[in-house]
Amino acid sequence: MCGIVGYVGHREAAPILINGLKRLEYRGYDSAGLATITGPKLHLRKKAGRVSHLAELVQEKPAPGVVGIAHTRWATHGPANDVNAHPHVGGENGNTIVVVHNGVIENYAPLKRRLVEEGVEFQSDTDTEVIAHLIAQHMQGDLMEAVQAVLPLLKGTYGLVVMSPTEPSLLVGARLGSPLVLGIGEDEIYLASDPSALAGWSNRVVYLQDRQMVAATASGWQVFDSTREMIAVDIHPLDLRAADAELNGFPHYMLKEIYEQPETVENAMRGRLSLDEATAHFGGLNLSPRQLRRASRLILTGCGTSYHAGLVGEYLIEEFARIPVEVEYASEFRYRNPPIDHDTIVLAITQSGETADTLAALRESKRKGHPTLAICNVVGSTIAREADGGVYLHAGPEIGVASTKAFTSQVTVLALLALHFGRMRNLSSMQGARMIDELQALPAMVRETLNCHEQVRRVAERFADYDNMLYLGRQYLYPVALEGALKIKEISYVHAEGYPAAEMKHGPIALVDEHTPSVFLISGGPIFDKVMSNLEEVRARGGPVIAVCGNGDDDIVAAVEDRADEVIVVPEVPDYLQPIVFAIPLQLLAYHVALLRGCDVDKPRNLAKSVTVE
Numbered sequence: 354m355c356g357i358v359g360y361v362g363h364r365e366a367a368p369i370l371i372n373g374l375k376r377l378e379y380r381g382y383d384s385a386g387l388a389t390i391t392g393p394k395l396h397l398r399k400k401a402g403r404v405s406h407l408a409e410l411v412q413e414k415p416a417p418g419v420v421g422i423a424h425t426r427w428a429t430h431g432p433a434n435d436v437n438a439h440p441h442v443g444g445e446n447g448n449t450i451v452v453v454h455n456g457v458i459e460n461y462a463p464l465k466r467r468l469v470e471e472g473v474e475f476q477s478d479t480d481t482e483v484i485a486h487l488i489a490q491h492m493q494g495d496l497m498e499a500v501q502a503v504l505p506l507l508k509g510t511y512g513l514v515v516m517s518p519t520e521p522s523l524l525v526g527a528r529l530g531s532p533l534v535l536g537i538g539e540d541e542i543y544l545a546s547d548p549s550a551l552a553g554w555s556n557r558v559v560y561l562q563d564r565q566m567v568a569a570t571a572s573g574w575q576v577f578d579s580t581r582e583m584i585a586v587d588i589h590p591l592d593l594r595a596a597d598a599e600l601n602g603f604p605h606y607m608l609k610e611i612y613e614q615p616e617t618v619e620n621a622m623r624g625r626l627s628l629d630e631a632t633a634h635f636g637g638l639n640l641s642p643r644q645l646r647r648a649s650r651l652i653l654t655g656c657g658t659s660y661h662a663g664l665v666g667e668y669l670i671e672e673f674a675r676i677p678v679e680v681e682y683a684s685e686f687r688y689r690n691p692p693i694d695h696d697t698i699v700l701a702i703t704q705s706g707e708t709a710d711t712l713a714a715l716r717e718s719k720r721k722g723h724p725t726l727a728i729c730n731v732v733g734s735t736i737a738r739e740a741d742g743g744v745y746l747h748a749g750p751e752i753g754v755a756s757t758k759a760f761t762s763q764v765t766v767l768a769l770l771a772l773h774f775g776r777m778r779n780l781s782s783m784q785g786a787r788m789i790d791e792l793q794a795l796p797a798m799v800r801e802t803l804n805c806h807e808q809v810r811r812v813a814e815r816f817a818d819y820d821n822m823l824y825l826g827r828q829y830l831y832p833v834a835l836e837g838a839l840k841i842k843e844i845s846y847v848h849a850e851g852y853p854a855a856e857m858k859h860g861p862i863a864l865v866d867e868h869t870p871s872v873f874l875i876s877g878g879p880i881f882d883k884v885m886s887n888l889e890e891v892r893a894r895g896g897p898v899i900a901v902c903g904n905g906d907d908d909i910v911a912a913v914e915d916r917a918d919e920v921i922v923v924p925e926v927p928d929y930l931q932p933i934v935f936a937i938p939l940q941l942l943a944y945h946v947a948l949l950r951g952c953d954v955d956k957p958r959n960l961a962k963s964v965t966v967e
């Protein structure tokens with residue numbers, strides 16, 4: 354979603370700001386803008402569309418100065434046009450205020466009404482503009498003081514950076530519910546909504562906490578609490594190389610990230626498997642063995658792809674640890690008031706660690722006294738910091754909006770957690786050791802799965818023009834069917850539904866005809882025949898069938914090949930690891946269908962990588 358970059362130092366700000374915005378493009382946005390200051394003069398440039406359009410504008414009409422703020426906007430209040438793009442300006446000569454803002458000001462309407470009654474003229478439809486006018490009203494020469502006076506008037510969420518030609522070498526930042534990070538350089542300071550904007554610029558960062566403010570100049574920075582008491586904060590190392598956020602020869606981030614999966618799955622396990630004890634260890638769970646052993650229930654919560662990983666986690670944890678698990682969309686969980694006993698652990702699953710609904714679900718659980726854990730990719734993110742304990746994925750930055758490597762890493766970590774909990778309860782050391790062997794073989798299986806790429810591309814060519822698809826799987830492959838359908842929806846705008854294969858006859862089969870292909874995810878074992886019957890039911894109604902099937906048994910593969918229009922064969926792995934292997938051809942299918950339909954794979958319309966509003 355929206356992205357923020359701020360710079361104060363000794364170099365020209367505009368190229369740095371544009372470069373930073375480009376690094377935040379992956380979050381999803383629809384317009385961009387920047388402002389710089391030279392002495393009393395403000396240079397404001399805003400443009401609907403891509404950051405490249407803004408860069409062209411700045412080329413035509415340069416924005417000089419060594420201090421500036423910039424923003425990518427994902428429209429919430431008012432359409433995506435030049436005027437609604439940030440920064441927004443309040444006040445007049447002498448007390449001009451410039452603001453970029455992430456989040457939503459929920460009480461902007463009454464605030465705006467009051468300001469209009471007082472004669473303030475608004476330029477845009479945004480909620481953000483009220484902040485600029487309010488600060489301008491309170492500005493009496495001290496920007497920090499004016500910002501501090503306005504923050505208590507705002508209801509909602511904000512990560513914001515403010516500057517003013519009145520104090521031309523100062524940036525003021527503040528956060529409540531929307532992240533802001535300070536990057537420390539050599540006589541220069543950066544502010545950003547996402548540490549990935551700072552890769553290669555700064556390797557020392559401060560993650561601002563809610564209700565903290567920061568004042569930054571080229572020569573120094575200070576963090577304050579809401580009463581403007583100066584506070585000591587931790588400086589964290591930032592271990593991000595600029596190359597991590599580059600394409601490295603791939604045409605799209607999504608494809609690069611699909612291909613990173615052999616390494617990312619391995620990274621999720623690195624140093625965590627102990628053959629001696631036949632279990633998995635985690636450094637940061639921060640719950641005592643007693644608390645873990647007493648857990649009577651786990652609630653897994655998340656959104657989008659992370660929710661689907663949670664559904665796989667339910668199968669894993671119930672099978673291996675015998676702990677009852679419930680999985681719930683964070684957006685629903687946060688507003689429900691289900692009876693939960695005290696020995697229930699709430700586990701938030703999130704790539705970004707910033708998803709607003711998942712964060713709210715976590716906070717609600719903490720408020721009620723439940724131990725909380727997080728499975729998270731982005732180090733230092735809000736959810737990673739607020740959970741009592743957790744596990745990092747170590748998958749590196751995921752830039753493609755459609756999540757790929759984060760999903761397989763989340764499932765890997767959930768398998769490790771199932772092993773860990775299982776070994777504390779009922780799982781024998783023999784069973785634990787066998788799981789470890791299977792997990793250790795997984796990265797090679799993932800690498801081998803990528804060999805299906807060329808075949809998937811051909812399947813995509815055959816089916817790219819179809820507008821509706823069904824994805825069907827059972828047991829461990831049911832959540833993968835949901836994830837496959839989500840992937841193709843997200844990036845190729847094909848309408849797709851995921852279902853448990855047997856549930857198809859209770860409704861979705863009404864959609865089946867020669868224009869609706871079904872993707873069947875097929876594993877051997879006791880339900881093979883049942884899934885094949887479902888496949889026959891689709892064929893009997895003229896529905897084309899794409900089958901993805903494990904390479905375990907020649908007879909099974911032959912039977913599937915006999916009946917399906919296309920068969921993609923993936924390496925044989927134990928059924929609890931199938932979600933990881935089967936997800937890969939579905940990611941590639943979505944990728945190629947999107948390309949063939951002319952869609953922007955990495956920046957699909959209307960979507961955002963990190964959804965920081967409700």
Ligand code: G6P
Binds near residue numbers: 706711963
């Ligand atoms: C957005 C993204 C999805 C992601 C979901 C949850 O919708 O587009 O790819 O799965 O948010 O994000 P999280 O960062 O919490 O995993």
